[in-house]
Amino acid sequence: MIAIASSAGLWWTILRTSLEERLAYRADFALGTLMRFLPIVTQILLWKAIFEAAGEKEIAGFQYKDMVAYYLIVMISRALSSMPTLASSITLQIRNGDIKKFLIQPVDMIGFLLLMRVAWKLVYYIVAIGPFALVFYLCRGFFDGWPDAATMLAFITSLAMAFLLGFFLEVTIGMIGFWFLEVSSLLFIYMVLNFLLSGHMFPLALLPDSIEPWVRALPLQFLAGFPTEVFLGNVTGEAMLRGLWTQFMWVVFFLATSRIAYHYGVKRYSAFGG
Amino acid sequence: MAIIEIEQLTKNYRVYRKKEGLLASVRGLVHRQYQSVPAVRGVDLQVEQGQFVAFLGPNGAGKTTTLKLLSGVIHPTTGTARVMGYVPWKRSIAYRRRFALVMGQKNQLWWDLPAQESFRLHQKIYQIDHRQFQKTLNELTDLLELGPLLGQPVRELSLGERMRMELVAALLHSPEVLFLDEPTIGLDVVAQHNIQEFLRHYQQLRKITILLTSHYMKDVAALCKRVVIIANGQIMYDGSLSDIINRFGGHKVVTFQLNGDRMPDLSQFGQVLESIVPRVKLRIDRQNVTTTLSHVLAKYTVEDVAVEDPPLEQVIADIFSTASENSREPA
Numbered sequence: 001m002i003a004i005a006s007s008a009g010l011w012w013t014i015l016r017t018s019l020e021e022r023l024a025y026r027a028d029f030a031l032g033t034l035m036r037f038l039p040i041v042t043q044i045l046l047w048k049a050i051f052e053a054a055g056e057k058e059i060a061g062f063q064y065k066d067m068v069a070y071y072l073i074v075m076i077s078r079a080l081s082s083m084p085t086l087a088s089s090i091t092l093q094i095r096n097g098d099i100k101k102f103l104i105q106p107v108d109m110i111g112f113l114l115l116m117r118v119a120w121k122l123v124y125y126i127v128a129i130g131p132f133a134l135v136f137y138l139c140r141g142f143f144d145g146w147p148d149a150a151t152m153l154a155f156i157t158s159l160a161m162a163f164l165l166g167f168f169l170e171v172t173i174g175m176i177g178f179w180f181l182e183v184s185s186l187l188f189i190y191m192v193l194n195f196l197l198s199g200h201m202f203p204l205a206l207l208p209d210s211i212e213p214w215v216r217a218l219p220l221q222f223l224a225g226f227p228t229e230v231f232l233g234n235v236t237g238e239a240m241l242r243g244l245w246t247q248f249m250w251v252v253f254f255l256a257t258s259r260i261a262y263h264y265g266v267k268r269y270s271a272f273g274g
Numbered sequence: 275m276a277i278i279e280i281e282q283l284t285k286n287y288r289v290y291r292k293k294e295g296l297l298a299s300v301r302g303l304v305h306r307q308y309q310s311v312p313a314v315r316g317v318d319l320q321v322e323q324g325q326f327v328a329f330l331g332p333n334g335a336g337k338t339t340t341l342k343l344l345s346g347v348i349h350p351t352t353g354t355a356r357v358m359g360y361v362p363w364k365r366s367i368a369y370r371r372r373f374a375l376v377m378g379q380k381n382q383l384w385w386d387l388p389a390q391e392s393f394r395l396h397q398k399i400y401q402i403d404h405r406q407f408q409k410t411l412n413e414l415t416d417l418l419e420l421g422p423l424l425g426q427p428v429r430e431l432s433l434g435e436r437m438r439m440e441l442v443a444a445l446l447h448s449p450e451v452l453f454l455d456e457p458t459i460g461l462d463v464v465a466q467h468n469i470q471e472f473l474r475h476y477q478q479l480r481k482i483t484i485l486l487t488s489h490y491m492k493d494v495a496a497l498c499k500r501v502v503i504i505a506n507g508q509i510m511y512d513g514s515l516s517d518i519i520n521r522f523g524g525h526k527v528v529t530f531q532l533n534g535d536r537m538p539d540l541s542q543f544g545q546v547l548e549s550i551v552p553r554v555k556l557r558i559d560r561q562n563v564t565t566t567l568s569h570v571l572a573k574y575t576v577e578d579v580a581v582e583d584p585p586l587e588q589v590i591a592d593i594f595s596t597a598s599e600n601s602r603e604p605a
Contacts, residue, residue, distance in 0.1 A: 009398050013395050013398040017391050017392075017394070024387065100347050100377070103346065103365065104370060105399055106367045106400065107399045
């Protein structure tokens with residue numbers, strides 16, 4: 001019991017310190033948050049233009065209204081599952097030796113980084129909740145009302161897992177830094193694939209039938225597309241439960257992979273750079 | 275019983291050997307040549323509880339690698355080590371709670387937050403009781419005169435202030451073993467002195483075991499009775515600072531003050547280090563000092579004579595260069 005209380009105290013302090021650190025960068029933070037909302041306008045206009053040019057009311061089962069609704073919800077999923085600078089900061093710490101502090105202090109590095117990320121996301125949402133509410137209020141016409149409680153619960157669960165999946169996936173990429181000096185190219189590939197194949201850029205239903213199953217076999221859709229489809233009611237019943245289970249298994253897989261990579265990476269570590 | 279026991283500890287780094295030029299860089303994409311570079315070679319060392327030991331050595335001698343091995347940051351190639359009974363590279367949580375590593379060139383504090391926030395985090399990480407934490411923090415900040423700076427972001431502190439804050443962070447959990455890697459590097463004379471004073475006082479007060487690496491002889495002379503000279507990954511000397519001269523200082527520096535304004539040629543007696551009329555300074559082999567003195571005194575009118583040991587820095591520099599020459603000789 002004492003051990004649990006003590007761990008909770010540690011995690012709370014890490015979270016609090018990370019929150020304070022994030023709040024230290026006020027200007028960067030405010031700008032970064034507000035800039036995230038700019039693409040919404042361009043996306044709405046882009047899809048409007050596409051639908052008008054195509055002269056169709058529906059593309060792959062999506063009407064213009066559905067497409068905008070999809071995009072708005074994807075934005076929430078992405079805001080949770082994207083992990084800016086996570087992998088690159090891990091490789092940088094491996095390169096310049098800053099990772100040593102995690103090796104000598106009695107603290108778990110991955111757990112520490114996870115709480116830092118939770119803090120980042122919390123601060124982001126505290127600041128972004130106002131603009132988010134405004135955007136959704138202005139765009140309420142694109143939605144058919146709120147989903148039912150069960151769908152909402154599934155959506156929130158899926159969002160939480162999207163956050164964890166995004167985190168452990170990027171930590172795994174960052175750990176490659178123990179073997180290779182630079183992972184920026186790999187990260188770039190990951191970001192491009194993520195953008196195209198996670199459902200961030202467009203709903204995966206728009207992909208040709210021959211490609212879609214392959215893309216859906218990847219974990220990327222669980223970072224953006226899947227939670228959105230749950231919210232919009234495009235995935236329901238057994239398919240939704242199967243999706244949540246698969247998403248959970250991907251989280252477990254990358255959690256294990258990041259841990260194994262860390263374990264062997266540390267063994268290999270040469271601690272160059274002082 | 276020894277608190278640190280090292281036996282035949284060896285660490286080889288695998289280093290990529292890139293040849294010069296663009297073509298070599300392109301070739302390196304497909305085929306790379308690696309070389310095993312020994313950083314620590316069969317080091318044996320025992321340190322008793324409460325000792326303050328200095329590791330002296332030139333750059334690349336293996337000092338920092340040894341500290342990294344002892345703090346569990348890296349794994350050895352061969353050999354064993356135990357610190358307080360723990361194998362460092364197993365990195366058990368129990369071990370990590372009982373030692374600290376301070377690196378002069380690395381920052382462990384949160385850069386954009388006041389140091390007190392990092393200290394609070396350390397309190398939780400090391401599970402320090404609140405009252406004990408407050409007591410230790412007050413004691414350390416008083417000794418290091420840091421009180422008013424606790425609320426200032428670390429990035430705004432001077433190098434000396436930051437180093438003192440790093441020491442506070444490292445000592446908050448009252449470690450029994452402290453590894454210090456160049457703690458005074460880049461600091462001005464006053465800041466160096468302050469840190470030396472603090473370390474001396476703290477070590478005497480708490481009787482903790484400290485291993486210090488430094489380039490500054492002043493650090494070592496001020497703090498450590500025991501000195502380990504390490505060069506090319508091997509221990510060249512392990513003993514007291516004063517004994518270094520007896521063992522390695524194979525010569526004496528003899529200064530003659532002669533009568534008259536002409537300087538005779540004394541190079542037959544030893545290497546002339548300095549010659550400014552009417553004074554001449556000679557480097558003379560230890561065993562020849564007495565004979566040389568009697569010869570010179572018999573032949574010239576000498577007003578004054580001084581026989582001194584060579585400066586410690588010189589003796590140590592000689593040891594380093596001898597080691598470096600030996601390592602270059604083909605086996």
